[in-house]
Amino acid sequence: MAFDAAPTEDLLERGYLDVDIDPRLDLFEEIEKLKKEKNAIILAHYYQEPDIQDIADYVGDSLGLSQKAAWTDADVIVFAGVHFMAETAKILNPTRKVLLPDLKAGCSLADSCPAPVFRKFKEQYPGHIVVSYISCTAELKTLTDICCTSTNAVHIIESIPEDQPIIFAPDINLGKYLQQKTGRQMVLWHGTCQVHELFSHEQIVKLKQRHPDAHLIAHPECEPHILEMADFIGSTTALLNYTVESDAQVFIVATESGIIHQMRKHSPHKTFIPAPPDNISACNECPHMKRNTLEKLYVCMKYELPEIVLPDWIIEQGRACIDRMLEISARAGL
Ligand code: 13P
Numbered sequence: 001m002a003f004d005a006a007p008t009e010d011l012l013e014r015g016y017l018d019v020d021i022d023p024r025l026d027l028f029e030e031i032e033k034l035k036k037e038k039n040a041i042i043l044a045h046y047y048q049e050p051d052i053q054d055i056a057d058y059v060g061d062s063l064g065l066s067q068k069a070a071w072t073d074a075d076v077i078v079f080a081g082v083h084f085m086a087e088t089a090k091i092l093n094p095t096r097k098v099l100l101p102d103l104k105a106g107c108s109l110a111d112s113c114p115a116p117v118f119r120k121f122k123e124q125y126p127g128h129i130v131v132s133y134i135s136c137t138a139e140l141k142t143l144t145d146i147c148c149t150s151t152n153a154v155h156i157i158e159s160i161p162e163d164q165p166i167i168f169a170p171d172i173n174l175g176k177y178l179q180q181k182t183g184r185q186m187v188l189w190h191g192t193c194q195v196h197e198l199f200s201h202e203q204i205v206k207l208k209q210r211h212p213d214a215h216l217i218a219h220p221e222c223e224p225h226i227l228e229m230a231d232f233i234g235s236t237t238a239l240l241n242y243t244v245e246s247d248a249q250v251f252i253v254a255t256e257s258g259i260i261h262q263m264r265k266h267s268p269h270k271t272f273i274p275a276p277p278d279n280i281s282a283c284n285e286c287p288h289m290k291r292n293t294l295e296k297l298y299v300c301m302k303y304e305l306p307e308i309v310l311p312d313w314i315i316e317q318g319r320a321c322i323d324r325m326l327e328i329s330a331r332a333g334l
Contacts, residue, residue, distance in 0.1 A: 053261055061150070067326065070093055070326065076098075090308045098308040101299075105291040113170035118169060125165070131166055153178055217252070243266065251273065
């Protein structure tokens with residue numbers, strides 16, 4: 001089989017290059033070779049499949065990944081995550097080539113807030129500043145004053161003068177959590193993450209009865225009735241750190257289950273139970289994150305496709321809100 005030319009006709013429709021891979025190849029070795037050859041860095045979110053996390057140069061949460069993307073001197077950034085994360089990397093480091101193994105790795109939160117609709121919504125609230133969770137499109141970032149991630153969201157809201165009204169988009173659950181943590185009332189956009197809104201209160205109560213010493217740890221994208229039961233709430237990195245530092249031996253994990261790979265690596269003797277969704281046919285894996293596979297990662301590095309390409313105006317106007325977030329984070333030591 002020859003691998004010297006990749007068919008690109010269906011790339012946009014399919015989301016990735018459909019290339020046969022020689023089954024004798026050791027993809028880990030091949031990817032390592034491609035990294036050196038192309039001066040490429042692989043950045044992976046904790047929700048990626050274990051093989052991708054293991055081959056990545058950096059595995060982290062949305063804030064850590066943005067910081068790495070902004071500071072790297074690699075020529076090629078291979079972003080193993082979802083589309084908005086790769087777009088953010090491109091905005092932050094536009095002279096680099098940014099690759100995403102599958103262009104269709106989207107995000108229900110980002111999709112819930114189309115920029116043209118949000119623009120009209122924003123017009124109803126003159127004098128408000130817009131804080132957007134980083135899980136939004138690049139176009140929405142052009143309508144945003146300050147971005148935030150789950151790691152820095154409380155610091156970002158607290159950095160805004162108390163008499164300044166705020167619109168928070170697109171995650172309503174994170175928005176409600178921030179209102180409660182900071183005491184600030186905000187105008188909330190009604191978006192949700194399809195994974196975090198599915199956890200079952202009833203099933204978690206049953207699990208806690210079976211494991212009375214287990215700690216329930218939850219991402220703030222979860223619904224309020226799940227967060228109310230949680231022993232600890234935090235970003236993916238904060239949840240991981242909590243499992244390392246806590247004396248508890250058993251954890252019920254209410255976020256996408258990919259993070260459990262890192263939790264097990266850091267604490268092999270502890271037990272991690274994915275929080276159950278409310279419907280047996282549902283699952284706490286993000287179907288978008290899981291569109292990326294080791295095979296697609298290899299092909300995308302080999303052919304340097306699919307590439308994230310953004311219009312100049314999006315890069316220019318989308319950048320300020322991310323820069324503000326990074327400045328506030330740096331001041332807070334994050
Ligand atoms: P963090 O990476 O900030 O923990 O958030 C996860 C996420 O936003 C995916 O929905």
